Structure formats: structure tokens, C-alpha cells
Amino acid sequence: MDAHDTAPVPPPGCPAHGSGGRVPLYGPEFAAAPQEYYEYLRHYGPAAPVELAPGVEATLVTDYAAALQMLQDSGAFRKDARRxxxxxxxxxxxxxxxxxxxxxxxxxxxADGADHLRLRQAVTDSMARVDTRRLSRSTEQISGYLISQFSARGSADLLGDYAKQLPLFVFNELFGCPAGIGDRVLFGISGMFDGINADKATEVLFQAVGELVALKRTRPGDDVTSWLMQHQAGLSDEEMVHQLALLLGAGAEPLRNLIGNTLHRLLTHDRYAREGGLIDEALDDTLWENPPMSNYAPHYPAADMEFAGQQLQAGDLVLVSFAAANTGPALKASRQAGSNRAHLAWSAGPHACPSKEPARQITVTAIENLLNELPDLELAVPEDSLTWRPGPFNRALATLPARFTPVQPARRPGAQPGPAATSQAEAAGTARTGERGGLWSQFLNWLTR
Structure with a gap:
């Protein structure tokens, strides 16, 4: 029977009937049970009509083979959103x-074609210069600092206190951000993704990155910003600002979710503890079953076409469901055969993630360090009471409360007792103006004591 002739039952709470037949990928119902939605969407065939927000229509590719075809066909499908x-x-x-x-x-x-090749090569070459030992050392330092802010309490929100902040701190270090600029970068990216005064946050981020570009033009350093600037692609200041904002934002948010989702898996599946932690295995299982970006990779058909069972017009918005493709029937055999990296969590084709190895390294180091410092870490609430942030793109918990035996943070040589952890509200206030006292400034002060 044709997939369109079946009468699948929508998942509980799915208001598809009110969306012109399109399945909404927003709201608490979708966030609570995305796999039920993906199972329902598969009844449409390899792709399905969805709604990303009220009035925002798209086609979502849920099949692995169809997703791979689209991601690799830069002639038929374009990335330039002006289409x-x-x-x-x-x-x-x-x-x-x-x-x-x-x-x-x-x-x-x-970008597409020659523009994409030029910009992408500059990014790929610059990221390839990141030394793995430096990255481990930086991640360990930042991890130690963040843990020291809550270890004496015996409890923490592993998202707000740790997973959310760590990637931003690591990137601030890699990109050579001084105190005042780094504070505003933290505020800008957090605000953009949390939806809190997003316009202001975006303005703050781009202004801060613009100042960073101006600074590195006159005082280059041993950092990604300077390497990108020195690349033979010859990026203009405007191109520099936009590449940096992309790397900071597109790196920090998925990495925050990857650390959080992997921690969630470790804390809710006993077998990892029984088998000695196995952080790498938990990370791979997370990428398969709970990828940090569940639906994204926007593409636009260059011409009217029939694709994956759907009629598409030129300029229609088409996205890939990494989460649905990874868990669909086509990949089950591959995964069971032991092919642990065949998933699409890093995307594929010319626009695949250019930083998947650094992302893995940061995640494993951050989690290893946390579990070494707090070995009896456990979930502080019943698993079924955890809530997931709504939205069509990310797969991310709202909070991840944990408890552990309180540990007094080790004093750094010559250090004075540090202040209590700054609240997010206080941090946002100081970061807004770049005053001393923002989160990045506090870390730099702690590091130099």
C-alpha cells in the first residue's frame, strides 16, 4: 500500500489537523516525544510536510538514503537562504x-559553489591548526574552574552550571578573546539560542566579534581568529565577522547539547557505570539516538522537482532530520554490524561539520574530568521529571539537576578564596556592557591568580 494511502495515528497531543495537515515540530508535545513524531512522519515516505513555527512550512527528510542524497547533491539543492x-x-x-x-x-x-569553497577552506584549514594537547589542557582548566564554582554545594544543574558554559569558555580561549570581548560573546551566544532578547543578544555578539577582528588586525596571536585572518582566502573584515559568529554559535550550542545529552545518558543508563564509564560509547550512542541538532541542514531546490516522494518547488525549504534518519530502519543493520560512525549527527557532504574531532575531544575531556572530580555524581530528580527544551532544531534538556558528595575546590597556588558563582542574571548584566566581572573575566582572573 502506498504510504500516502495509510491512515497513521498522530502522536498524543499532535495538532497536525490544525496546521494544514503539516506536523508541527515545536511545543512541549514534540519536545517530550520526538521519536513518536518521527515514526508518524515515516508514514509519509522518505520525506514529510512539517511546520517549524506557526506559519513556517518545510519538508523534512526522515530517510537516511534520501538525506545523504540531498546533502551530497550541491547542484540540485542549494544552501543560499536568499532562495x-x-x-x-x-x-x-x-x-x-x-x-x-x-x-x-x-x-x-x-554559500554555494566557489564562494563556499573559499570560505569553507579558510575555516577548515584554521580549525585544523588547533593543537589537540592545547585543546585538552584548555578544556581541563576550564572544566576545573567551572566545577570549583559548585563542588562545595553538593548539587548542581549540569547544564546551566557546566555544559552550557564550558564550550563557550573553550571557544573564547581558542579564538583569543580578551576579557571584555569574551564576556559579550558569552552573553550574545547564550541570548541568541535561549531566545531571551535575541535581537539585543545578536547585536552584542556581532559588535563584540567586530572588535575582536579589529584587535587581531593590529595584534595577531596564536589563535583561530588570527589564523583565519592570515589565510590565503583573504577574508574581508565583514567575512571575518560572519565566519567567526558562525563558528562560535554553531559550535557552542550543539556542543552544549552533546555534553548535556551524553551526561544524561550516563546518569540514566546503569550499564555504562557497570562497564567502567565507557564515555566514548555513551557519546556514540547519544549521537545515534539523541543527536544535539535533531533537525537542521536547510536546503533549497534549485528547480521544481519530485524528491523523496514529495513535489518540491524551487526555493522551498527542505531540512534533514538527523534524529529520524539515524533511528530509521535503514541504519539498524549498519549499527548492529558495528559501524558506530555511520550516523548523520555530524551531517555529510560539502557542508558537514568541520570540527567533529575537536567536538568529540572537548566532550570526552569535559565528562571525564567531571566524573573524576565528582565520582558519585547522580541524577537528583526522577528521570521522567526532566523536561526538554521546545523547538524544531535542537535536542536539549532544560536542566539536568545532579547531586554528589560536596568537595572543597583545590586552592590554586597563591589564590584567595573565590567569590560564589555568579548568577546568570548577574553575568548577563555585566556581559552586556563588557564590565569586569562577567563570566569570562572571572575565569581569566582565577587563571592568573
């Missing part, structure tokens, strides 16, 4: 909640 027909026709406005992650910016993610 997005619904946006150009005013059906989706710049104030839409999904616009910040979909609207065009002049960076390599939204």
Missing part, C-alpha cells in the same frame, strides 16, 4: 522565532 521563497514573498518574517537560524548571512553555511 527561500516563503521568506522572499513575506510569508515568513524576520521576526519569526526560527529566522535567526534560517535567514541568510554571508558565511560558509549559506
Amino acid at each position: 527561500w521563497r516563503a521568506f522572499n514573498e513575506g510569508k515568513v518574517g524576520p521576526d519569526s522565532p526560527v529566522a535567526p537560524l534560517l535567514a541568510y548571512r554571508p558565511n560558509c553555511m549559506f
